[in-house]
Amino acid sequence: xxxxxxxxxxxxxxxxxxxxxxxxxxxxxxxxxxxxxxxxxxxxxxxxxxxxxxxxxxxxxxxxxxxxxxxxxxxxxxxxxxxxxxxxxxxxxxxxxxxxxxxxxxxxxxxxxxxxxxxxxxxxxxxxxxxxxxxxxxxxxxxxxxxxxxxxxxxxxxxxxxxxxxxxxxxxxxxxxxxxxxxxxxxxxxxxxxxxxxxxxxxxxxxxxxxxxxxxxxxxxxxxxxxxxxxxxxxxxxxxxxxxxxxxxxxxxxxxxxxxxxxxxxxxxxxxxxxxxxxxxxxxxxxxxxxxxxxxxxxxxxxxxxxxxxxxxxxxxxxxxxxxxxxxxxxxxxxxxxxxxxxxxxxxxxxxxxxxxxxxxxxxxxxxxxxxxxxxxxxxxxxxxxxxxxxxxxxxxxxxxxxxxxxxxxxxxxxxxxxxxxxxxxxxxxxxxxxxxxxxxxxxxxxxxxxxxxxxxxxxxxxxxxxxxxxxxxxxxxxxx
Amino acid sequence: xxxxxxxxxxxxxxxxxxxxxxxxxxxxxxxxxxxxxxxxxxxxxxxxxxxxxxxxxxxxxxxxxxxxxxxxxxxxxxxxxxxxxxxxxxxxxxxxxxxxxxxxxxxxxxxxxxxxxxxxxxxxxxxxxxxxxxxxxxxxxxxxxxxxxxxxxxxxxxxxxxxxxxxxxxxxxxxxxxxxxxxxxxxxxxxxxxxxxxxxxxxxxxxxxxxxxxxxxxxxxxxxxxxxxxxxxxxxxxxxxxxxxxxxxxxxxxxxxxxxxxxxxxxxxxxxxxxxxxxxxxxxxxxxxxxxxxxxxxxxxxxxxxxxxxxxxxxxxxxxxxxxxxxxxxxxxxxxxxxxxxxxxxxxxxxxxxxxxxxxxxxxxxxxxxxxxxxxxxxxxxxxxxxxxxxxxxxxxxxxxxxxxxxxxxxxxxxxxxxxxxxxxxxxxxxxxxxxxxxxxxxxxxxxxxxxxxxxxxxxxxxxxxxxxxxxxxxxxxxxxxxxxxxxxxxxxxxxxxxxxxx
Numbered sequence: 001x002x003x004x005x006x007x008x009x010x011x012x013x014x015x016x017x018x019x020x021x022x023x024x025x026x027x028x029x030x031x032x033x034x035x036x037x038x039x040x041x042x043x044x045x046x047x048x049x050x051x052x053x054x055x056x057x058x059x060x061x062x063x064x065x066x067x068x069x070x071x072x073x074x075x076x077x078x079x080x081x082x083x084x085x086x087x088x089x090x091x092x093x094x095x096x097x098x099x100x101x102x103x104x105x106x107x108x109x110x111x112x113x114x115x116x117x118x119x120x121x122x123x124x125x126x127x128x129x130x131x132x133x134x135x136x137x138x139x140x141x142x143x144x145x146x147x148x149x150x151x152x153x154x155x156x157x158x159x160x161x162x163x164x165x166x167x168x169x170x171x172x173x174x175x176x177x178x179x180x181x182x183x184x185x186x187x188x189x190x191x192x193x194x195x196x197x198x199x200x201x202x203x204x205x206x207x208x209x210x211x212x213x214x215x216x217x218x219x220x221x222x223x224x225x226x227x228x229x230x231x232x233x234x235x236x237x238x239x240x241x242x243x244x245x246x247x248x249x250x251x252x253x254x255x256x257x258x259x260x261x262x263x264x265x266x267x268x269x270x271x272x273x274x275x276x277x278x279x280x281x282x283x284x285x286x287x288x289x290x291x292x293x294x295x296x297x298x299x300x301x302x303x304x305x306x307x308x309x310x311x312x313x314x315x316x317x318x319x320x321x322x323x324x325x326x327x328x329x330x331x332x333x334x335x336x337x338x339x340x341x342x343x344x345x346x347x348x349x350x351x352x353x354x355x356x357x358x359x360x361x362x363x364x365x366x367x368x369x370x371x372x373x374x375x376x377x378x379x380x381x382x383x384x385x386x387x388x389x390x391x392x393x394x395x396x397x398x399x400x401x402x403x404x405x406x407x408x409x410x411x412x413x414x415x416x417x418x419x420x421x422x423x424x425x426x427x428x429x430x431x432x433x434x435x436x437x438x439x440x441x442x443x444x445x446x447x448x449x450x451x452x453x454x455x456x457x458x459x460x461x462x463x464x465x466x467x468x469x470x471x472x473x474x475x476x477x478x479x480x481x
Numbered sequence: 482x483x484x485x486x487x488x489x490x491x492x493x494x495x496x497x498x499x500x501x502x503x504x505x506x507x508x509x510x511x512x513x514x515x516x517x518x519x520x521x522x523x524x525x526x527x528x529x530x531x532x533x534x535x536x537x538x539x540x541x542x543x544x545x546x547x548x549x550x551x552x553x554x555x556x557x558x559x560x561x562x563x564x565x566x567x568x569x570x571x572x573x574x575x576x577x578x579x580x581x582x583x584x585x586x587x588x589x590x591x592x593x594x595x596x597x598x599x600x601x602x603x604x605x606x607x608x609x610x611x612x613x614x615x616x617x618x619x620x621x622x623x624x625x626x627x628x629x630x631x632x633x634x635x636x637x638x639x640x641x642x643x644x645x646x647x648x649x650x651x652x653x654x655x656x657x658x659x660x661x662x663x664x665x666x667x668x669x670x671x672x673x674x675x676x677x678x679x680x681x682x683x684x685x686x687x688x689x690x691x692x693x694x695x696x697x698x699x700x701x702x703x704x705x706x707x708x709x710x711x712x713x714x715x716x717x718x719x720x721x722x723x724x725x726x727x728x729x730x731x732x733x734x735x736x737x738x739x740x741x742x743x744x745x746x747x748x749x750x751x752x753x754x755x756x757x758x759x760x761x762x763x764x765x766x767x768x769x770x771x772x773x774x775x776x777x778x779x780x781x782x783x784x785x786x787x788x789x790x791x792x793x794x795x796x797x798x799x800x801x802x803x804x805x806x807x808x809x810x811x812x813x814x815x816x817x818x819x820x821x822x823x824x825x826x827x828x829x830x831x832x833x834x835x836x837x838x839x840x841x842x843x844x845x846x847x848x849x850x851x852x853x854x855x856x857x858x859x860x861x862x863x864x865x866x867x868x869x870x871x872x873x874x875x876x877x878x879x880x881x882x883x884x885x886x887x888x889x890x891x892x893x894x895x896x897x898x899x900x901x902x903x904x905x906x907x908x909x910x911x912x913x914x915x916x917x918x919x920x921x922x923x924x925x926x927x928x929x930x931x932x933x934x935x936x937x938x939x940x941x942x943x944x945x946x947x948x949x950x951x952x953x954x955x956x957x958x959x960x961x962x963x964x965x966x967x968x969x970x971x972x973x974x975x976x977x978x979x980x981x982x983x984x
Contacts, residue, residue, distance in 0.1 A: 324554070368594075382630065387626055387627070387630060388622070388623035388624075388626045389623065389627055393623070393626075397619070397663075397667075400663070400664070400667055401554060401555070401667055401671070404667045404668055404671055405555070409664070412664055413661075413664060416660040416661070416663065416664055419660065420653065420657055420660055423653060427652060427653075431637065431645050431648075434634065434637065434638055435638055435644070435645050435648070436645075467552035467553065470552060470553075470554065
């Protein structure tokens with residue numbers, strides 16, 4: 001251990017220290033003035049973003065090759081931290097309204113974000129496992145935050161049981177890989193593969209088990225069953241955090257481990273990935289049609305978006321295409337983050353204090369009575385469908401491009417047809433908002449409106465200048481390869 | 482350059498200026514909103530005339546090209562690339578011409594949510610113009626897909642009783658086709674390393690093996706839009722439920738995007754596949770002509786009748802295109818304009834009647850000529866133009882198409898044109914029957930006695946269309962002069978393939 005280890009992991013350390021600080025400060029902040037804690041939490045995230053960005057140029061390995069700092073991590077870490085900021089904006093009023101203002105909320109979120117940053121930077125399978133647990137355990141608690149509601153408890157318990165189940169898969173996979181290669185370091189694994197000292201069947205089984213474990217985190221079909229129930233029962237801002245940040249972390253760890261340690265298994269993994277991607281896109285979208293509860297609808301929608309991401313992941317084995325595919329995924333994650341948070345902000349605006357207002361009927365006439373909120377939601381629905389002049393369109397275009405480039409035209413076709421299915425249920429929300437009359441009630445809160453309208457503007461505005469963001473994403477993957 | 486701006490940029494994005502102004506107006510300022518929309522669309526029409534002035538009809542190639550790099554994906558550039566030639570210039574003019582007319586027709590018909598209506602209308606205009614001008618395939622797709630959104634709202638919010646069903650059906654049908662087109666665009670772009678139209682054209686040998694699939698993917702998107710039998714089922718629903726102005730633009734311009742797509746992409750990119758597909762496409766076109774006409778004969782609702790007549794008329798356009806002769810193609814382009822004018826005007830007339838009586842059942846009318854002589858006279862002309870009476874525009878287009886289809890070596894059979902001719906007769910029958918039931922005879926319903934004839938605004942709405950109906954009918958040469966050079970290039974390209982295919 002030396003100084004450079006600490007410098008390279010400084011953002012995570014700052015975040016952890018700030019989490020502890022918040023926990024203490026909260027004790028002295030009286031009820032009714034919890035805004036101070038929220039502001040302090042936001043400041044902490046802003047500082048961490050600054051520290052992260054200041055490290056954009058210099059990277060390297062830290063703590064005996066356990067942790068990697070590179071452009072890939074910077075891009076994603078900023079995404080997690082910004083997600084955290086958005087979640088603060090979404091939860092501040094919500095927690096007050098639902099009487100959930102507990103001191104541990106923000107610190108737990110900080111710990112989970114620190115786990116996400118670690119999992120993105122993990123360069124050793126042991127580290128991967130520890131970080132996955134580190135990001136998940138605070139979320140089990142957050143899902144059960146509304147502990148007097150049985151739904152919230154159910155959500156927490158379900159998430160916990162299935163989360164440990166998936167961790168077991170990852171751990172078993174790690175054990176097999178260690179058995180096959182006699183190491184857990186990502187770069188040592190590939191070195192030992194190149195030396196030819198690997199028991200291939202065991203190695204392959206280990207990698208497949210890890211893929212299954214990650215698929216759980218990503219809520220990919222057939223490991224998706226938990227997502228709708230957990231999202232529905234969890235406090236809505238927590239659900240949005242899970243839908244965005246946890247999925248992003250799942251993609252990050254998938255890319256990190258498979259691109260660094262298992263590039264040689266690409267041919268064997270491709271059919272598995274292909275199947276999971278196709279199933280996830282189709283099943284997620286088809287099941288979403290039947291939903292009338294917005295939280296469940298967005299849950300299935302987020303499942304299907306995981307499928308689109310996996311579609312590009314299938315292309316990773318082709319070295320000419322891998323870089324493009326990863327850049328496309330990073331771009332898509334940004335588009336997905338903006339769009340999904342916006343949509344959840346609208347859901348939180350419409351949700352009532354008694355947990356009502358989540359059904360599709362509650363949106364009748366929303367666009368007519370509250371045009372700003374309605375148009376913002378329209379933008380999100382179009383972006384999730386992939387209609388042009390939204391970030392979602394470019395994101396999908398780049399993903400499909402990567403799949404076609406890698407020769408998976410059939411998979412792209414499945415993806416395109418499943419986005420046709422998705423158009424149907426996203427349009428149902430639009431129909432409700434603009435083509436039915438009703439008396440919608442919303443919660444007026446400046447922060448919520450800011451997230452909704454700001455995301456909508458970003459989704460449309462950035463779609464006019466996609467080049468800059470795409471170049472940024474392309475820069476971020478350079479060091480990965 | 483006009484005011485320092487490239488003419489095509491000006492034409493495409495001028496409606497957006499009006500859109501932005503309207504966004505900042507209050508919803509209660511209905512008249513200000515209406516005037517903003519009207520003046521913007523008139524200014525766009527003016528800009529498109531300026532574009533015409535700079536256009537050299539003698540050249541058949543792309544002109545007034547504007548190209549700037551937009552983004553690069555994995556070494557392939559996606560450009561903001563616009564240009565115009567003889568295939569597209571009349572469609573651009575048709576769009577800018579019909580939009581102010583459609584806006585004028587809503588003056589008293591749309592009273593609720595005027596702000597949203599006009600905002601979407603101007604967005605739609607930019608989208609449509611972009612479709613006709615875009616030369617980068619990704620850009621084309623963006624404009625193409627974007628037109629869905631405003632039209633979806635125009636039908637879904639301001640439409641009739643079953644508007645939501647019709648709007649969703651319209652959206653999903655069109656999106657189904659265009660998604661496959663997107664896949665084909667990606668496959669082609671990645672193979673050729675460019676999404677620009679002329680690069681892909683130059684490298685079309687690359688797609689020689691896969692061209693049948695690519696042809697089908699593009700054709701599906703365009704055939705749904707045209708719409709060709711049996712993909713037309715969304716059209717009657719959309720037309721009947723859409724507000725008048727929406728129907729005018731839908732029939733007048735949006736459907737033409739399909740025909741234009743065939744001309745711009747399918748024929749030049751995949752000439753062999755086009756030749757292979759020609760007999761099948763022609764059979765579907767003829768079925769469309771006869772089926773559309775037969776169904777029109779059976780309608781009791783005037784608007785449905787006009788909607789189905791569109792299926793029939795656009796069958797002619799498709800027959801002309803897939804005849805692969807100079808006359809057939811030129812007639813196809815002109816017939817798209819003609820259909821936009823006559824059917825647009827018919828929808829305007831239906832809208833005027835509906836505004837007065839709130840019904841479209843023909844049985845509710847009868848003897849209207851006696852009460853509304855001006856409308857009667859104008860309708861007679863429009864109806865005869867749609868039926869293809871010599872001296873009016875419809876005749877010129879249909880006759881040229883039939884000529885082209887008879888002389889076609891590719892179709893190589895007189896039966897196509899022969900069967901299509903029956904469609905011309907049927908058109909005369911259903912249009913005359915419609916005219917007789919609505920306008921002639923005694924006034925049977927008492928409520929019709931007090932109907933007011935057209936006011937000045939309504940006459941001004943119809944008059945420009947009538948001028949063009951006569952102009953094209955009596956002296957079509959200037960229009961053919963615009964179309965022909967580009968069509969000649971297209972024919973030469975396809976025929977060079979045809980020679981290879983036949984020998």
